[in-house]
Amino acid sequence: MSLLEAAALSKHFGGLAAVDRLDLRVEAGEIRGLIGPNGSGKTTFLNLVSGVLPPSSGRVVFRGQCLVGRPPHAIARMGIARTYQVPRIFRGLTVLEHVLVARATYQPLSLVPILLGTRGARQEEARLRAEAEEILQLVRLWDARDQPGEILPHGLKRLLEVGRALALAPVLVLLDEPAAGMIEREVLLLMRLIQKIRSQGATVLLVEHNMPLVMSVADRVTVLDFGRKIAEGSPEEVQRDPAVLEAYLGRGDGPA
Amino acid sequence: MRSPRLVWSVTAALALLLPLPFARSDYVLFLLVMCANHALLAVSLNVVFGYLGLIALGHAGFYGIGAYVSAALTMWAGLPFALALLGAALAAALSGLALAIPALRVRGHYFVLITLGFGEIVRLILLNWKSVTRGTDGVVGVPAPAFGPLTISSKMGFYYLTLLVAVLAILLTERLRRSKFGRALIAIRGSEMAAATSGVDPALAKLLAFTFSAWIAGSAGSLYAHFYTFISPEVFTIDISVAALLMVLLGGAGSNLGAVVGAGLLTLLPEALRFLKELYLILYGAGIVLVMVFMPDGLVGIARRLGRPRGAVRAGEAVP
Amino acid sequence: MLQLVVNGLAIGAIYALVSCGFVWVYNAVGAVNFAHGELVMVGAFLGVSGSLALGLPPAAALLLAVLGSAALGWLFQRTAYYPVRTRPAITFIIVSIGMSILLRNSALVLWGPDPLSLPGFMGRTMVRLGASSISANHLLIIGATLATFGLQHLFFARTRLGRQMEATAQDQEAARLMGIQVSRMIALTFVMSAAIAALAGYLVVPVIFVSADMGLFVILKAFIAMVIGGFGSIPGTLVGGIFLGVLEVLTAFYISSHYKDVFAFLLLILILLLRPEGFFGEKVGEKA
Incomplete structure (x- = not known):
């Protein structure tokens, strides 16, 4: 099974077909x-x-699951x-914060410990930051971590x-x-x-x-x-x- | 704003000392209480307008719901003030949640109109549901807040009570902003699409922000009711929603400090400019236009630009 | 019953007219103009003043209202739109809120706080139709609205200028490449929008009282009409406006006149939940 599989995938804008019955597999x-x-x-x-x-029309399947919808x-x-x-x-966020946005998960109830400032919330934040800094080192942006993203x-x-x-x-x-x-x-x-x-x-x-x-x-x-x-x-x-x-x-x- | 902690400490100290020289002037103390109350409202709106970048014009509704629910809880249910304050905030938060579900389905401009419509509906209900709200006559004799044997009836006492609630609200809002949820909100403001493909559920994030914002606006309404002791629908109109928006804009959208400063200025300005009479509101409208055209980042934006050494204006900031 | 429906049709026709000008500007600049309700209000006041203060006949008063508002529309786009045209849409929205406060309070100073009214073109003439008698003003409103919608359709579909404006609204960049003077087209859109707002304002005078703070009420109704019809759709505003007008009159009659606006708002929420694209509209979700 391919990792990603597009089958007869089409996208029309008005009368124009931007993607036209495309079959594509990525392994x-x-x-x-x-x-x-x-x-x-x-x-x-x-x-x-x-x-x-x-x-x-058509389908996109990723690891056996349909992505459409x-x-x-x-x-x-x-x-x-x-x-x-x-x-x-994201204007207004630092370089590090950009990475943090994608690193975090957003269960609604986790807002409560954050607002209460519990130790668990602080630990999660510290863990996220450490992970994000590692990623910034990988893309060679660690030095710019505290700069606003829009000035890069x-x-x-x-x-x-x-x-x-x-x-x-x-x-x-x-x-x-x-x-x-x-x-x-x-x-x-x-x-x-x-x-x-x-x-x-x-x-x-x-x-x-x-x-x-x-x-x-x-x-x-x-x-x-x-x-x-x-x-x-x-x-x-x-x-x-x-x-x-x-x-x-x-x-x-x-x-x- | 290199050390926000220092700026906040100075602001807090200033706020603590502010009423002392005016202990004998009921008029000045009254204005200071209203400054603190409006600051609460502006901080609330800042979450939606500043962080999320959505123009919301229905905060008069949350403010009004907070005021009426708090009055009802103390006067009819006989609850102590502290519980009424929480109940009022909760009622506002729930109405915010209920409004957010349809409102967030549409694009930004339509969001404005829906929130505006919501504010109007709350006002109409307050006006027409006479058996409960007493219509235009309003509710008279909302009791002074009591904590056990301690009753807060002086304006000075009320100032510190409002200040305490405002400080708590700002603390929570700053915590929200510094958390993953706050970052998600700013990310949505920047690019909803990129935020979504980075794993943020925009609808959920907006829902939380809107509920949080309504919760704070509801507490502001409760404090207003118990301070003023008289509430009527004409307080909770589009005018207060627009004023709150302008407070945030004037201070600098996205900054809680800016919201506080903006609230102070816009509460005191009409008093200082009273001699202009009806011309004031014309200038007020013109002022909104001028602020948007010439200082879109508000006072905080100007302070930031001045605070930076000459020549250090960096690339990307010249872009509007 | 027939009388009630005609009443609703007339009110709905006004909503449709207001909504139409609102949608033109929305399509042209990609943002709602919050001061549109105030443009209706100014048009109404100009017409009333023309009749009462200057003693003009109704047609001349209407002409004064339309021309005066058109000039105001030009001034409006020059001061409120042009300086912020390259900024995000949110900027124009807030500027237009500022303009609406400015206009409302200027009107308050100029015309005072008391609501004004006029008998309108037809005075109190009633037309007998079967068993019911119907106000001639209402029929005039419905006729004028249908004629206006017909004319604007011909203008955008058949004339060179109309097609240039249409092209500008669809894609400013492409229009510019085709040699169309985009900023002139947008200015014209604002002028026409203000003119049609004045027409709506003058027509509504015999039906509701004219006051400085009528703008908010008017814009909310125009918005709901637009949502019912479908965002950005001109035929949609006609259908949506009339639907809303009839619905309002019927709920006011059968349920409660105090709560008719509440019902209108609940209808809005219901539509946004169930059929957010309205009857004729594009998708309203965030575009990619």
């Missing part, structure tokens, strides 16, 4: 690249998996974490999003163009980070325009065009595929 433990020209449905696919958008927070708690193309920073440079905001995703202790990490706007050094760090995530047992689905990054880090690559899968295979196979070249060259934003 546990792999790093999967998801590429395609602009508007080919990559981000929409991530939105469907993470529950941000409901599909028009579940709210985003429940999907996150099942172990699917994601980042965004445009970093979604663009590349570091993306790393913060990766850190926030990792705080969920995810089984599957969906990365939406994490390297966009990153400088060379940050891309290298990101590459090592992706490999590390996998070595710790998580699966990665990487949407990316930075072809050298995808080709060097992904085990397999799926190519979308007009919401459909046009190719799938090892990075080498995909790069030689005439359908892929056609899709990119036809619109002039080729895989450099």
Whole structure:
């Protein structure tokens, strides 16, 4: 059984099919690249998996459980974490607090000991902070832990999003163009980070325009065009595929 | 605001000493009690408006429910004040919970109108359910708070009682803010979608915040009823809801200290500007517009900007 | 019974007119204009003053109200919308709350606290219809509302300017790329919204008393009408407004006039719980 399985998945906006009867399987433990020209449905696919958008038809199954109809927070708690193309920073929270948001769990009754300031509540908070600091060290943002998230440079905001995703202790990490706007050094760090995530047992689905990054880090690559899968295979196979070249060259934003 | 603890200590000391020079002026003491009462209301609204970023215009409803329930519990049920205060807060919290369930299903702008509608409905019920609320005549003779043999009847005593409740409320609110729930609220304000995909249930977080906020507003209402001894529907109108919103805005949304300062200013300002008569309310409306256009981060935002060494304005803060 | 229904239809028609202008601005700027109720109030007062103080005939008083409010609408968008147009929607909402206080209290100074009324276009003329006699004013309100909705539909569907405004409301960025002057279209939206608010205000004069604080009542009703019809939908405001008007008159007659607003609000909550998209509307949940 695949870790994640999309079957005949479609999403229509008005008359336009952003994702069109897509069948896609991601196996546990792999790093999967998801590429395609602009508007080919990559981000929409991530939105469907993470529950941000409901599909028009079709199914998404994760570890044997159907995700359709579940709210985003429940999907996150099942172990699917994601980042965004445009970093979604929580204005007013520090870098550490961003990670803490995803690290904590929110049983309503746990508010009572917090308001009473009990020792148990303080201990939980201390444990969460220690765990969050560890994650910040992993994404190299520990030095910036007390800075407001919104003042980070663009590349570091993306790393913060990766850190926030990792705080969920995810089984599957969906990365939406994490390297966009990153400088060379940050891309290298990101590459090592992706490999590390996998070595710790998580699966990665990487949407990316930075072809050298995808080709060097992904085990397999799926190519979308007009919401459909046009190719799938090892990075080498995909790069030689005439359908892929056609899709990119036809619109002039080729895989450099 | 590099050391919030210090700022809070200074504020608390100031609040403790404030009424002493005016021990002989009933008028000033009256205003100080109302400052503290409004501070409670502003701190309550700050949880919804400041933390969650939702404009709520129904807090007059919670305030009114708190006042009437507290009056009923002491006058009809004969409960001691302390229990009435808790009961009033609980009643307000429950109505907040009941309102939150439909209200939070809709987008921000509609949330405003629903809360506004809620406030109006509470006022209409207070006005028309005459057998219980006595309509426009209001409820006369709400008793002074008594703790066993100790009755608080002086304005000075009332000031310290209100201050005590306000300090407790601020303490709890700050605890909420520093906890995972407070972070979740700020995260929802920043991006509800990203908060949700980070495992926060936005509906649940909002529900808790709204209930908590209503609970504090209800205690403010209870204190008001026992201080003023007379309550009528015309106190609990949209005007007090808007005033509370402006208190939070003026001080700086998201900051409890700002809410307290804003409440003080907006309680004293109309007194100081009494000579303007009806022009005051026109200027008040214009003031809201000007504050939003020119100082969207309130007084706390300005203090923060001044408190920072020159040239240290960092990237990202220039963005509105 | 027929009289009651016509009464409800007339009140509902007013709600629909108010709601329509409110929705235009909502669609154009993505935020509710809290001062819309005050624009209705100013329109009503201008019309009443035109009749009483200047002795104008009803049609001229109406013209004064509409033109005066349109000018106010332009001034309003210049001071309340333009300075905050790039800020989050919440900013405009609060600014519009400030403007509503400003307008309400200015009206209080200018026109005083006493409610005013007028006999309206038709005076006290009654029309006999079968066994019941019906106020001609009510029929006029219903007719004028239907005509206005028809005209605005033609304007947005058939004229170049109307289509440009529609395009702006749908996607400002795309409209800009198409060469449409977006800020001019938005200004025009505010002007038209204020003008239709004045029309509603003047028409309502014979039905309810005009007072400086009528704005809150008016905007709540417009909002409920919009929720019933569906957020952002213009045909929805017509259906929602009329539904609400009839419902209100019937509950006031059969149950209690004191609690008719309470019922209207409960209806609002019920709809939000059961059918949040209204009859015609888009989804109201948070967009991705």
